[in-house]
Amino acid sequence: MPDQDDRHTDTGKQTGTQTGTEDIVTTDKTEGAVPAIEFRDVVKRFGDNVVLDGLNFSVAQGDRVTLIGPSGSGKTTILRLLMTLEESNGGLILIDGVPYTHEYRGEKWVEIPEKRRRVVRNRVGMVFQQFNLFPNMTVLENIIEAPVHVLKKSKAEAITRAEELLEQVGMSEKRDFKTNQLSGGQQQRVAIARALAMDPEILLLDEVTSALDPEIVADVLGVLREIAETTDITMLLVTHEMQFAREVSNRVLMFDHGQIVEEADPETMFTNPTHERTKEFLKAVLAH
Amino acid sequence: MNDSIWDWDTAWDVLPDLLEGLKITVIATVVGMVIAAILGLIIALVRRSGSRFITVPVRFVVDFIRMTPLLVQLVFAALLLVPALPPLAVGCGVLGIHYATYMSEVYRAGIDAVPKGQWEAATALNLPRGRTWVAVVLPQAIRNTLPGLGNYAISMFKETPFLFAIFVVEMFAAAQRYGANSFSYIEPLTMVGLLFLAVSYPTSLLVRRMEKRLA
Ligand SMILES: Nc1ncnc2c1ncn2[C@@H]1O[C@H](COP(=O)(O)OP(=O)(O)O)[C@@H](O)[C@H]1O
Ligand SMILES: [Mg+2]
Numbered sequence: 001m002p003d004q005d006d007r008h009t010d011t012g013k014q015t016g017t018q019t020g021t022e023d024i025v026t027t028d029k030t031e032g033a034v035p036a037i038e039f040r041d042v043v044k045r046f047g048d049n050v051v052l053d054g055l056n057f058s059v060a061q062g063d064r065v066t067l068i069g070p071s072g073s074g075k076t077t078i079l080r081l082l083m084t085l086e087e088s089n090g091g092l093i094l095i096d097g098v099p100y101t102h103e104y105r106g107e108k109w110v111e112i113p114e115k116r117r118r119v120v121r122n123r124v125g126m127v128f129q130q131f132n133l134f135p136n137m138t139v140l141e142n143i144i145e146a147p148v149h150v151l152k153k154s155k156a157e158a159i160t161r162a163e164e165l166l167e168q169v170g171m172s173e174k175r176d177f178k179t180n181q182l183s184g185g186q187q188q189r190v191a192i193a194r195a196l197a198m199d200p201e202i203l204l205l206d207e208v209t210s211a212l213d214p215e216i217v218a219d220v221l222g223v224l225r226e227i228a229e230t231t232d233i234t235m236l237l238v239t240h241e242m243q244f245a246r247e248v249s250n251r252v253l254m255f256d257h258g259q260i261v262e263e264a265d266p267e268t269m270f271t272n273p274t275h276e277r278t279k280e281f282l283k284a285v286l287a288h
Numbered sequence: 289m290n291d292s293i294w295d296w297d298t299a300w301d302v303l304p305d306l307l308e309g310l311k312i313t314v315i316a317t318v319v320g321m322v323i324a325a326i327l328g329l330i331i332a333l334v335r336r337s338g339s340r341f342i343t344v345p346v347r348f349v350v351d352f353i354r355m356t357p358l359l360v361q362l363v364f365a366a367l368l369l370v371p372a373l374p375p376l377a378v379g380c381g382v383l384g385i386h387y388a389t390y391m392s393e394v395y396r397a398g399i400d401a402v403p404k405g406q407w408e409a410a411t412a413l414n415l416p417r418g419r420t421w422v423a424v425v426l427p428q429a430i431r432n433t434l435p436g437l438g439n440y441a442i443s444m445f446k447e448t449p450f451l452f453a454i455f456v457v458e459m460f461a462a463a464q465r466y467g468a469n470s471f472s473y474i475e476p477l478t479m480v481g482l483l484f485l486a487v488s489y490p491t492s493l494l495v496r497r498m499e500k501r502l503a
Contacts, residue, residue, distance in 0.1 A: 085408050121414045132409035136427040145423060146413035198413060 034097040036061045036202055036234040037082065043090030044077055044258075051077050052258040054091065059251075061096075061201075064228060064235045066245040066266070069255030070281055075238040077258075079204045082236070083126045084117060095120050095202065122150070125200030129207045131187040133179040133194070139166070140175045143194045151198065158197070165193035169223050185216030189223055196227070203227075205237040217241070224248065240285060246270055254278045298475040302466045306476065309462030310483055316380050316458060317445040323384025324444070325437060328391025332399065335392065350389045358386050359450050366454035379451040387444055394436035398429035431502060438495030442488050459483060 035058035044052040051074045059065050067075045080086040081093060084101060090109065093100045100120045102111055133142050143165065144158035153161075166172045169189040179187060188208060195203060205224070209217040221244045228235065228248040239245050245252060245266060252269040254262040254277070262275045273279050331350060335343050353361070365382045366375060373381075402425050410420040449460035457465065463476035 083408075083412050085411060118414055118416075121411075124412075126412040128405060128409065128412075130405055132403075132405035134406065134409070134424050136424070136431070146415055149416070149419050149423070150414045194413070 034061075035059055035094075036063065036096060037236065038094040038097070039078075039091065040094070041091035042081065042088050042093060044074070044081060044086065045089050050258070052081075052088075055258060055260075057253065057260060057263075059202075059234060059236060062232045062234055063251060064249040065237070065251045065253060066249040067236065067238045067253050067255055068240075068242075068245070068269075068281070068285075069261070073255040074258040075255055076206055079126065079206050079236065079238065082124060082202075082204055084121060087111075095123055122198070123201040124204065125195035125198050125202070126204040126206070127188070127191050127195050127208045129210050131184070131191045131211075133187055133191055135179050138176050138178055139171065139182070139190050142179065142190060143197045146194070147197050162193070162197055165196055166190075168196075168226070169193045170219075183216065184212045185219050188212065188220050192220075192223055192227070200233060202234045202236065205235065205239070207238050207240065209239070209241060242270060242282070242285060254281065256281075293474060294478075295472065295475060298470065298472045299479060301470075302463070302472075302476045302479065305462045305466055306459055306479055306483060309457060309459035309480075310487075312376065312451075312456060312458040313445065313448045314487070316376065316383060316448050316451060316456070317441060319380040320383030320387060320444055321437070321441045323381065324387035324391045324440065327384060327388035329395050331388060331392035332395035335396070336399070350392065353386060353389045358382070358447060359453055361386060362450055362454050370454065375451075375454045375456045379448075379454055379456050383444055383447070387440055390440055391433075391437065394433045394440070395429065398432035398436075399425060401432050402428045435495055435499040435502065438491065438498060442491055442495070445488060445491075446484065 038058040039055050041054045041056060042052050043050070043054060055074075055078070067078065069075055077086060081088055081101070082095075088101060092102060092104075098120055099112060101117065102109055104110075134145070137145065140159065140162055143162040144153075144155065147153045147158040147161065148155055163172065163175070166175055169192055171186060171189050171193065174182060174186060174190070179190065182190065188211075192208075208224070209220050212220060221241060225244070225248055227233065235248070237245070237249070249266055252264060252266050253260050254269065254273070254275070256277050262269070262273060262278045264273070269278070270282065273282060331346060334346055335350075337343065362379060362382050365378050369378050406424055406428065407420065410424050415424070448458050451458050452461040452464065455461075459480050463473075463480045466476045467473035
């Protein structure tokens, strides 16, 4: 839960939160009142390429939101902005109502210093398409590294938790293996455990099965399905696995050219989309 | 004096002096390499630090050291420092600093070769900057630099005869000195060459094996 005292009481416009319209946002931290993630007029450019041009959207606490859309539409960029792997060029990104990367001081849009970002970043975890495990460490060392050095857990405590997580992702017997001795699917399951070991409130998943052999994809999706069922972590995921998106998410956002084209519950989005662009996209994805 | 080209008695006679010299040669290489390895890493990290007030002067000094001959640096440093420090210490220092400028490039390449995804995973886990360097980047970068370190160690080893110029009696100086006293140069110098080979060659095989294993 947020423990910041400098959080904005004014949450501005909220698009499509689960609880519907809230005209007045109270200062107490009622579950769902403040979105877990909020983008306000976020701009992101790479040189002349404007990827996000004033994007607004929010994700309620505990929501499972899937981003779909053609390649290059800006889905990865959104997750990377949330993980501070990219810097925005305008607008605000709020986590639990707290400005995360930039804020307005008077009229001026200023960067929030790393020290304050770190506090907020602790609530966000990410799993990458290419796993990005640390090859100089064992499986266990990968998982306890951040709990010990960021959350300041004792090593014993971190190991106990890591072993639970390894059990959960079915990797207990690889505990002391070096990561290059593991298959892609195994590496990704360790990467999921590593992200969960930080007890994130928000988990970002960027095409986490795209680099895997088809027969392994189901294992990893199974692990994620279980996490979705057994935790209340807010999830923002990009995936081409439409069946999976349908099972785990309660909202789907269709992106094109950095804009939300359509937004619906998965049932509606996948069976009865409104927009022509969505129909085309789904037809193309489901065709192969 | 004798008139055959190779005299075994001379060879046996000079061997203890040469082994004594070899000891100095090895000490100079090991100490020089330790200095080069540590200072090279510091230079590489400082040059990445960003601030131009630091990186520009450091680059100037590094380039200056690389563009001037080791022999000149040795003699120059000895002239300035030798009364205060023993010649061997000055020699180790100069070798170390000279090679640090080359090692810094090896480290730079090693650091650059660590995939961007490693930094990103560290950020996603909220690891502090310092911890990311110590626990994630440097272990992988240094692994990448081991063959380079080995190659420069061999090359430094072969350049230790320059220490002759500042009156450090390493292997080559020992041979010279023996030659000057006995007028037999063939045996001492041949044996110096063989002793260099005896150390360099196995080391280079080791480095090559390391390169293959890391590839
Ligand atoms: N590091 C980068 N440098 C330059 N352009 C980038 C970079 N990352 C992404 N882009 C551009 O931003 C756009 C959106 O990319 P991305 O967010 O990866 O889309 P998606 O994940 O939906 O496929 C693309 O046009 C891509 O070329
Ligand atoms: Mg992408």
